Amino acid sequence: MAMDVTLRQLRAYVAVLEAASFSEAAKAMHLSQAALSGLIKELENRVGVRLLERSTRSVAPSVVGEAFEPMARRVLASLDEALESLTNLKELRRGLVRVAAPETLSCTLLPELIANYNGLHPGVDVRFDDVPIQQVLARLQNGSTDIGFGPAGVMADPSVETHLICADPLWVALRPDDPLARGRSVRWKDLRDRPVINYMPNIASNVLSQVPPRHHPREMVPVHRVNTALSMLRVRQGAVICPSMAASLVSGFGLEFLPLTQPAVKWKIAMFARRRTSLSPAVASFLNFTLDFAPNWTTTGAESRPAERGKRA
Structure with missing residues (x-):
């Protein structure tokens, strides 16, 4: 299951958490809001659990999503560091x-x-x-x-x-x-x-x-x-x-x-x-x-x- 999760999905998830908004996260990633929502839906389907709690006014991590956040950040940080080391x-x-x-x-x-x-x-x-x-x-x-x-x-x-x-x-x-x-x-x-x-x-x-x-x-x-x-x-x-x-x-x-x-x-x-x-x-x-x-x-x-x-x- 974990192998089906993409880095693009993880970046979308972290972007939503940082912006606390799907529309603002979509702007930050230069995506349409529909495309960003699709990435989040794919991620939740892959892991089999809801990671974000949505309402008409706000978005926030679920209990599981809050625990998953630091792990997702570490994966992305490690990748960023590895890619940067190659180019430095x-x-x-x-x-x-x-x-x-x-x-x-x-x-x-x-x-x-x-x-x-x-x-x-x-x-x-x-x-x-x-x-x-x-x-x-x-x-x-x-x-x-x-x-x-x-x-x-x-x-x-x-x-x-x-x-x-x-x-x-x-x-x-x-x-x-x-x-x-x-x-x-x-x-x-x-x-x-x-x-x-x-x-x-x-x-x-x-x-x-x-x-x-x-x-x-x-x-x-x-x-x-x-x-x-x-x-x-x-x-x-x-x-x-x-x-x-x-x-x-x-x-x-x-x-x-x-x-x-x-x-x-x-x-x-x-x-x-x-x-x-x-x-x-x-x-x-x-x-x-x-x-x-x-x-x-x-x-x-x-x-x-x-x-x-x-x-x-």
Whole structure:
């Protein structure tokens, strides 16, 4: 039965899911709506189960269709990668690298990394998405992202390699009128009675596990984005813990930024990629470029100059 399913049917199915509309999916595939509907009907007949629930206003995956979606995406991603690998030249005149990272890295290290890589390989198309870390991990697993970045320790999928690329000291953002902002650094115990506006995922295991429990902040105010945390800090008392690379972000909000000490804790940044045996030449090149230049990244990110080393190589 599986041999009767065509790639064209799978592409039609994924297109409908992404567009949530038969008409929009048909436009994206340059087909008539009748032709697209025929492909979906053929696919459902082949597998013997309804994959999509249709109504006059919407279309959505059935229970079985929802489970089938990541498998279909992996098949298509694997095929796309195989075909691309055949056409890529060793000189990397062509290629595609799909990169994803959460907000803090998207605003600091990633733009410079991508710009310097494209300076050496202008023919490689690096497509970047700034998404929450949960989506970075999900895209790696379903094959829609080639390389992801985020805090170390969040990826447990054995099909994905984790590469520790740098460790950045944690600092704290404070309002200018906060008495702690007058010093040259802030101790963890000084934050004990201040609300910490926290956007960092898994802060308990990745950060607070390195701090004595008696110095843990009593109150955490959870948010999803660093910009949200810094915006809230502008209008209320509290603190925001960030890696030092976020200095330019913090400064843009008119806040003070000081090192966190006693103890000094570092935020470990990792790169995630599928096993090397499945990487295209362009993806492998981007991965190796990152591993080569990551040791040169300074704690502020904006001061790092990986391109200079690349020009000398």
